[in-house]
Amino acid sequence: MAGHDTAGAPFSPDTLAVVSGRPARVQGGPVNAPVVLTSTYVSQGVPGPEKLYARAGTETWEPFEEAVAGLEHAAHGVVFSSGMAAIAAALSSVRPGDAVVVPRHAYQVTLGLLDDMAARYGVEVRRVDVADTDAVVAALSGARLLWVESPTNPMLEVADLPALIAAAHEAGALVVVDNTFATPLGQRPLDLGADLVVHSVTKYLAGHSDVVLGIVVGNDESLVAAVRAYRTLHGAIAGPFEVWLALRGLRTLALRVRQSQATALELARRLAAHPGVAEVRHPGLPTDPGHERAARLMDGFGSIIGVRPHGGLAAADAVVAAVRLWVPATSLGGVESTLERRRRFTTESLTVPEDLLRLSVGIEDVEDLWRDLDQALRAVSR
Numbered sequence: 001m002a003g004h005d006t007a008g009a010p011f012s013p014d015t016l017a018v019v020s021g022r023p024a025r026v027q028g029g030p031v032n033a034p035v036v037l038t039s040t041y042v043s044q045g046v047p048g049p050e051k052l053y054a055r056a057g058t059e060t061w062e063p064f065e066e067a068v069a070g071l072e073h074a075a076h077g078v079v080f081s082s083g084m085a086a087i088a089a090a091l092s093s094v095r096p097g098d099a100v101v102v103p104r105h106a107y108q109v110t111l112g113l114l115d116d117m118a119a120r121y122g123v124e125v126r127r128v129d130v131a132d133t134d135a136v137v138a139a140l141s142g143a144r145l146l147w148v149e150s151p152t153n154p155m156l157e158v159a160d161l162p163a164l165i166a167a168a169h170e171a172g173a174l175v176v177v178d179n180t181f182a183t184p185l186g187q188r189p190l191d192l193g194a195d196l197v198v199h200s201v202t203k204y205l206a207g208h209s210d211v212v213l214g215i216v217v218g219n220d221e222s223l224v225a226a227v228r229a230y231r232t233l234h235g236a237i238a239g240p241f242e243v244w245l246a247l248r249g250l251r252t253l254a255l256r257v258r259q260s261q262a263t264a265l266e267l268a269r270r271l272a273a274h275p276g277v278a279e280v281r282h283p284g285l286p287t288d289p290g291h292e293r294a295a296r297l298m299d300g301f302g303s304i305i306g307v308r309p310h311g312g313l314a315a316a317d318a319v320v321a322a323v324r325l326w327v328p329a330t331s332l333g334g335v336e337s338t339l340e341r342r343r344r345f346t347t348e349s350l351t352v353p354e355d356l357l358r359l360s361v362g363i364e365d366v367e368d369l370w371r372d373l374d375q376a377l378r379a380v381s382r
């Protein structure tokens with residue numbers, strides 16, 4: 001098995017990202033899993049456990065599923081055509097009339113899907129401040145499922161994951177964690193007892209802004225079987241090329257995440273002292289409301305920064321227009337640094353400040369990134 005050395009010691013995540021999901025070591029065999037392009041498999045008579053049809057499973061998915069599952073300390077991974085497809089599958093245990101507790105600040109399309117489920121099936125959506133543990137616990141009574149993002153998108157609130165997971169289980173609720181922002185290098189919610197973890201693979205795991213993919217990982221056989229059945233029934237399956245690209249990207253996850261986190265922390269510190277900046281959110285700053293918790297619960301602080309420039313909405317838009325190296329774009333977690341004003345989306349939560357810029361820090365040189373931000377902020381505040 002790829003997860004351990006010859007003495008049985010588990011590999012570090014850095015090593016796992018490189019070695020897992022490789023074909024067997026055989027003389028003359030390939031080092032990388034091949035891309036298999038087929039919709040169907042040779043099959044006669046009564047089908048057994050072998051592959052049958054590519055909507056139900058392919059040999060191009062398996063190495064990627066194994067690699068992400070290994071990083072999350074999960075027994076199983078189920079890849080999907082997008083993060084949202086993975087999220088829809090992870091929410092499929094919610095029945096009409098069930099209550100779901102969800103952070104008021106979370107990926108806006110996740111919140112949109114829950115609102116859609118409320119309209120269609122009478123699901124009760126209880127929005128909470130996920131950093132306020134007492135408020136979450138109070139909302140859990142009678143709930144079917146607790147959805148957690150931590151740090152949250154885009155406000156970077158940090159949840160007390162161990163306390164929330166324990167309280168949810170005590171209340172009889174399932175816990176699903178969207179671990180896209182922290183990555184499995186930052187935290188492993190399954191180790192804390194979460195039932196399922198989902199990722200937008202589009203972001204850090206693939207890492208190069210060239211694919212849209214998602215994955216659900218977990219240990220509970222029946223929950224994972226339900227997620228896999230949902231994929232086959234609803235058909236939101238990933239293309240083989242995209243999954244191959246994602247596995248290629250995953251090989252450098254540790255390098256990318258370490259570099260972008262170090263740069264993000266340095267930029268956050270400098271931004272906090274910049275005359276053109278009114279407020280900075282980043283869990284790595286000692287003054288940040290989420291700092292103590294993130295330092296205790298996470299390995300690293302992530303590479304997203306929230307910035308509110310002096311001058312409000314117009315200034316925020318002007319900063320986005322004035323950068324030359326940073327890319328004005330939505331999404332995050334790629335090698336290139338991007339930024340956007342979140343409230344330009346009319347669907348973003350109204351409690352997100354309208355002048356909040358979300359910065360996704362990539363792997364470019366820190367001084368190049370800083371000079372570009374600094375000139376943009378100065379040009380705007382002049």
Ligand SMILES: *Cc1c(COP(=O)(O)O)cnc(C)c1O
Nearest residue numbers: 082083084107153180200202213
């Ligand atoms: C982008 C994102 C998603 C959605 O993933 P897609 O791959 O775009 O469908 C879900 N959760 C978080 C936290 C995200 O950032």
